[in-house]
Amino acid sequence: MEAAHKTSLAKGEVGIREKRPVPTLKEFCDMRLEPWAKATFEHTCKNNWLWFRAGIRRLRACEVLAKATLDEITNEKVAGFAVHEQVRWQNRGRGEEEDKRGLAVSSINSSIRVLRRILNLAVEWGVRESVPRLALLPGEHHRERVVTPDEELRYLGAASTLLADVATVLVDTGMRPDECYRLRWEEITWVNGRNGSVLVAHGKTAAARRVLPMTPRVRATLERRWERSGKPTEGWVWPAPTRSGHVDHSSLKKQHARAFRNRERGS
Numbered sequence: 160m161e162a163a164h165k166t167s168l169a170k171g172e173v174g175i176r177e178k179r180p181v182p183t184l185k186e187f188c189d190m191r192l193e194p195w196a197k198a199t200f201e202h203t204c205k206n207n208w209l210w211f212r213a214g215i216r217r218l219r220a221c222e223v224l225a226k227a228t229l230d231e232i233t234n235e236k237v238a239g240f241a242v243h244e245q246v247r248w249q250n251r252g253r254g255e256e257e258d259k260r261g262l263a264v265s266s267i268n269s270s271i272r273v274l275r276r277i278l279n280l281a282v283e284w285g286v287r288e289s290v291p292r293l294a295l296l297p298g299e300h301h302r303e304r305v306v307t308p309d310e311e312l313r314y315l316g317a318a319s320t321l322l323a324d325v326a327t328v329l330v331d332t333g334m335r336p337d338e339c340y341r342l343r344w345e346e347i348t349w350v351n352g353r354n355g356s357v358l359v360a361h362g363k364t365a366a367a368r369r370v371l372p373m374t375p376r377v378r379a380t381l382e383r384r385w386e387r388s389g390k391p392t393e394g395w396v397w398p399a400p401t402r403s404g405h406v407d408h409s410s411l412k413k414q415h416a417r418a419f420r421n422r423e424r425g426s
Contacts, residue, residue, distance in 0.1 A: 181286065184232065184277070185225040188215050191284070192277055203361070205407075206337060214273025217244065217262075229278065229287045237274065237293050241267050268295045317421035322414045324380050325397065325406070331374040338362050340406050342396040347381060354378040 182190070193215055200208035219225045221240045224232070245261045271293055281287040306314075311330065315323045328339055338359050346358040354373040362368060373381070384396065395405040 181228040181230045183226055183228050185219050187229060187281060187286065188219060188277065192280065195280075204337070210269070211273060211276075214270045215277075217270040218274055218277075229281050232274070232278065233291055234294055237271060241271075241296055244270070264296045264299045268299055271295055314418060318418040319414045321397070321406070322411055322418060324384060325411065327380045328377055331377045332357060332371050334359060334371070335362065335367075336408065338367065340397060341403075343394060344385065344391050344396060345393050347385070347396070349378075349382070357381075 193211070196208055196211040196215075200211065218240070221243045223243075224236055224240045227236055244267045247261070272295075275290070275293050278287065278290045278293075282290055315326060318326060325339060328334065328342075329336065332339075334357075338361065341361055342357065343360075346360055347355065348358070349355040351370075352372050354375055355378050357371045357373060357377075359367060359369050359371060381396065385391070397406040398404060399406040399410050401407055401410060
């Protein structure tokens with residue numbers, strides 16, 4: 160009788176609830192996190208989706224971390240993940256001679272940042288009660304490179320017409336690449352200010368929406384492209400045969416590498 164009474168109390172009759180089972184990291188990513196990230200970012204901010212996807216894949220590849228429940232993840236397990244990534248062979252997809260051992264510190268820290276976001280969402284969604292303070296690895300190399308006017312001129316001279324036009328707009332406006340790729344003719348105004356303006360309608364955050372003045376060089380570049388396209392009133396500024404209908408990173412990657420090779424031959 161007493162045992163039955165204690166059981167009924169534990170099941171919530173005095174406000175005590177049964178503790179819900181906590182999923183493993185792999186289960187949480189497979190069932191909730193990855194579908195959410197894909198639905199939220201794949202068509203609105205693709206770089207965010209690719210960042211989540213790459214991090215999730217690395218985290219799932221570490222068996223000790225993937226099989227741990229969310230409330231078992233601590234800095235100790237994250238340290239084990241870091242060691243795992245630093246010593247395992249990384250196939251770069253270009254043949255056996257291109258394989259290497261270990262990821263760079265920056266790549267490992269990127270995955271730890273994804274894990275931080277996963278655990279924060281787990282708390283937000285009521286799956287876990289609190290988030291541990293996960294430490295990043297020291298020694299991350301931060302690259303800073305300032306392109307000189309001479310280097311810019313040489314690069315634009317070696318680039319294809321499309322790449323040179325995109326690079327010119329990026330340099331003079333300060334737009335993020337994705338913002339530039341998604342420009343539409345409806346967002347170009349030729350009469351605002353001295354040289355016209357560009358409306359950035361979509362960006363990385365809600366605050367990214369803004370109006371940017373065009374420099375004479377940007378106006379000349381866009382006006383020349385507009386006239387060659389038949390002076391359209393709508394549509395992509397940089398159309399391409401991609402899923403999105405406009406250029407993206409993959410569209411310009413080979414052209415960018417070719418421009419560097421051409422520049423080196425010319426120097």
